[in-house]
Structures are given as C-alpha cells and as structure tokens.
Amino acid sequence: MSEKKPSVEKKEVAKKASSTKKTAVKKTTTSTKKPVAKSSSPQKKDLMHWTEIKEKMSKFPSPSDIAKENGLKPIIEIKDLKKNYGKLKVLKGVNFDIYETQDVGVIGANGAGKSTLSEIVAQVKESTSGEIKYSWGDTKRQISRGMGIQFQESTYPEGYKIIDLIQFYLDVNGITVVEEDENDKEFLKKIECDKCKKPFFEKVKPSSPTTKHRCKRRNCGYEHEYNVADKFITRSHFDSLLKVFQVDGITHKMANAVSGGQQQRFNILLGVLHQPKFLILDEVSTGLDVESRTDIKQFVKELMEENGGTLYLVTHNMDEIEFLSDRLVTVDAGKIVDDVMISQIHEIGLDVSKYVDSFFAYRDEKYRKEGRSKNDQSE
Numbered sequence: 257m258s259e260k261k262p263s264v265e266k267k268e269v270a271k272k273a274s275s276t277k278k279t280a281v282k283k284t285t286t287s288t289k290k291p292v293a294k295s296s297s298p299q300k301k302d303l304m305h306w307t308e309i310k311e312k313m314s315k316f317p318s319p320s321d322i323a324k325e326n327g328l329k330p331i332i333e334i335k336d337l338k339k340n341y342g343k344l345k346v347l348k349g350v351n352f353d354i355y356e357t358q359d360v361g362v363i364g365a366n367g368a369g370k371s372t373l374s375e376i377v378a379q380v381k382e383s384t385s386g387e388i389k390y391s392w393g394d395t396k397r398q399i400s401r402g403m404g405i406q407f408q409e410s411t412y413p414e415g416y417k418i419i420d421l422i423q424f425y426l427d428v429n430g431i432t433v434v435e436e437d438e439n440d441k442e443f444l445k446k447i448e449c450d451k452c453k454k455p456f457f458e459k460v461k462p463s464s465p466t467t468k469h470r471c472k473r474r475n476c477g478y479e480h481e482y483n484v485a486d487k488f489i490t491r492s493h494f495d496s497l498l499k500v501f502q503v504d505g506i507t508h509k510m511a512n513a514v515s516g517g518q519q520q521r522f523n524i525l526l527g528v529l530h531q532p533k534f535l536i537l538d539e540v541s542t543g544l545d546v547e548s549r550t551d552i553k554q555f556v557k558e559l560m561e562e563n564g565g566t567l568y569l570v571t572h573n574m575d576e577i578e579f580l581s582d583r584l585v586t587v588d589a590g591k592i593v594d595d596v597m598i599s600q601i602h603e604i605g606l607d608v609s610k611y612v613d614s615f616f617a618y619r620d621e622k623y624r625k626e627g628r629s630k631n632d633q634s635e
C-alpha cells in the first residue's frame with residue numbers, strides 16, 4: 257500500500273506530528289490479510305518458528321517495565337477481568353495495564369474476545385468480575401468524557417441526519433464551535449457538577465483556557481478539573497475534520513441511509529471530535545477503501561501525537577499496527593497470550609506481519625494436534 261502524503265488541509269487539522277515518540281520503523285508491508293484465515297498446515301518454511309521467536313524475545317523487558325522505566329503513568333489498569341455469556345466464557349481473567357502514549361495494537365482470531373474487552377473498557381458492557389481503574393476519573397461520566405470510541409458495529413436512531421447526530425454529540429460533550437473571529441469572545445459554558453450533579457454556568461474565553469472551575473451551587477463549591485480548551489473547536493478545524501473523514505458531503509443525509517464506509521468514517525469522526533486522551537478503534541478499516549484507510553491512519557497518528565493521547569487499536573490489518581502502535585497485544589481464547597513492543601519485533605529482524613503469521617502458524621498447529629478447530633475459543 258502506498259502512503260499518500262496528507263494534503264495541506266489535513267496537515268492543518270492534525271498540525272505537526274512530533275516524530276520523537278515512535279521507536280518503531282515506519283514500514284509499509286503489503287499484508288492486509290486476516291490472521292485467522294491462515295491455513296492450519298505445519299509451520300511454513302519461510303517463517304521463523306514461534307518457539308525461536310519467543311526465545312529471542314525473552315531477553316527484552318516487558319512493555320509495562322519499559323513504560324515504568326520511561327516514567328509513563330498507567331492510565332488504565334485491568335485486573336482479573338472475566339466475562340461470561342451464560343456458560344460461554346469469553347474473557348477468562350485479563351490482566352493488563354495501559355500506559356499514557358504507549359499505543360496498543362490488539363490482534364487475535366475472530367471470536368477471541370477482543371471486542372468484548374474493548375466494549376468493557378469503554379463501559380458499554382459490564383464484566384462478570386474483575387476491576388478496571390481509569391486515571392482520569394471514577395464516575396461513568398468522567399470516564400466516558402476522556403474516551404473516544406469507534407465501534408465495529410453501529411446503529412443510529414431512526415429519523416436523524418448526520419448533522420443532527422454531530423450536533424447532539426457536540427452538545428452532550430459540551431463542545432462549542434467558534435468562528436475564527438470569536439476567539440476572544442466570552443462564552444457562557446454550562447458545566448455539570450460532578451459532585452452535586454447539577455449544572456452551573458461559567459464565563460470562559462477560547463483564547464485564554466482555564467482548567468479549574470468551582471461549582472456555583474450553594475452548599476457545594478466543588479472544584480473541577482475542566483479543561484476549557486478542550487471544549488472549543490474552531491469552525492475551520494471542524495470543517496476540515498468533516499473533510500478528512502469525507503463527511504462534508506453527506507451531513508444532510510439520514511444517518512441510517514448512508515453507505516457502510518460512510519458510516520464507518522462518521523463513527524471515527526464522532527470518536528475524535530472531543531479530542532479524547534484515550535481512543536479505542538475496533539476494526540476501524542473494515543469497509544473502507546484503500547485511500548480512506550491511508551488518510552484515516554495518517555490522521556489518527558497525528559491526532560494521537562499532537563494530543564499526547566493513547567490509542568487502543570483492534571485490527572486484522574498489520575499495516576495499521578505497524579504504523580500506529582508501539583505495543584502488540586495478542587488475545588487468544590479470552591486471554592492475553594503475548595505482549596511485546598513493536599520495536600522489539602524489529603530488533604529480532606521481523607516485521608509485525610511475519611511475527612503474527614508465525615504466532616498463528618504455531619497456534620493453528622497446536623490446535624490441530626489437540627483436535628480443536630481454528631476458531632475454537634474454549635480452553
């Protein structure tokens with residue numbers, strides 16, 4: 257796949273990306289195949305055997321240790337997370353910390369539990385047991401405000417146009433679109449108190465962002481961390497976002513009537529409008545053409561780097577992992593079975609695609625010997 261240079265417009269949107277964060281080489285392999293589709297034949301000759309890979313990788317510290325050494329704080333801590341659907345055990349004790357700016361790529365066969373895990377992290381589903389801590393909040397609202405989510409599947413309420421849903425989303429997140437000449441104007445922002453749960457109003461200016469706001473309700477006075485800068489978006493920034501995601505031409509169409517690819521791009525747009533610190537993308541490229549995939553990949557990379565955000569990317573596309581992630585996490589049958597840095601994969605002379613192919617060749621062979629099907633997610 258060729259990497260298309262972002263247009264000036266897109267660059268404006270994403271501003272300058274700092275290139276210091278990623279240690280991984282930006283490789284663009286041509287592989288977009290789904291790991292699950294590999295044959296169950298014995299280890300292929302051109303692949304390094306998984307046991308040899310693991311031996312080579314054993315000399316490296318874990319991604320958590322590397323994060324700690326570099327002073328990165330955990331933003332999400334997942335402890336012994338389990339999820340059952342009746343008798344079906346989908347997550348069987350997931351332990352996993354996510355660190356600020358250490359972007360995670362998650363892979364695994366279909367049915368491994370990847371989406372279940374991302375939906376629980378996103379608070380859309382409840383776990384059966386276990387615990388998740390978020391560094392930026394405790395209440396459901398605080399947590400969801402700091403997160404952006406694009407899901408694999410989406411349905412919209414009937415009778416709403418794309419523009420209505422965008423407006424609704426802006427309102428829910430308290431975001432005001434300001435014209436360029438309004439930067440110095442005072443706006444009355446409604447802030448909902450996290451303690452007394454009632455709204456209060458604060459006069460704020462887009463040009464001089466403030467972060468602390470005391471609830472004006474009598475008997476409350478609770479002081480909030482509320483970043484006003486996050487709550488304004490300039491008209492030109494907003495318009496270029498619509499362009500990057502190619503939503504500008506469909507704003508007056510019914511959300512349920514646009515194509516799958518358009519819905520997909522619209523979903524990601526909603527996921528990033530409030531500039532989240534933590535962004536979950538679950539199979540983001542499904543249904544997109546190559547050009548949109550490349551554009552969105554570039555956009556997400558710049559957004560994360562510019563914002564100091566952290567990405568949680570679930571995908572079958574190894575190019576996306578290579579381009580967007582620092583860390584590769586493999587989920588199999590409801591557990592995390594491998595967790596490494598992408599730079600470590602490069603250090604032993606492989607790329608993500610080859611590494612993942614070796615894992616699946618090994619896994620499929622093991623399942624074959626045990627008489628299990630490739631999609632068997634039981635113990």
Ligand SMILES: Nc1ncnc2c1ncn2[C@@H]1O[C@H](COP(=O)(O)OP(=O)(O)O)[C@@H](O)[C@H]1O
Nearest residue numbers: 341346364365366367368369370371372373633
């Ligand atoms: N709402 C549900 N009810 C019952 N089973 C479910 C439900 N959602 C997912 N599953 C099952 O949980 C397993 C994991 O699904 P999922 O997390 O979507 O996997 P992945 O995203 O890795 O492909 C699958 O066997 C799937 O059929």
Ligand SMILES: [Mg+2]
Nearest residue numbers: 370371372408
């Ligand atoms: Mg899934």
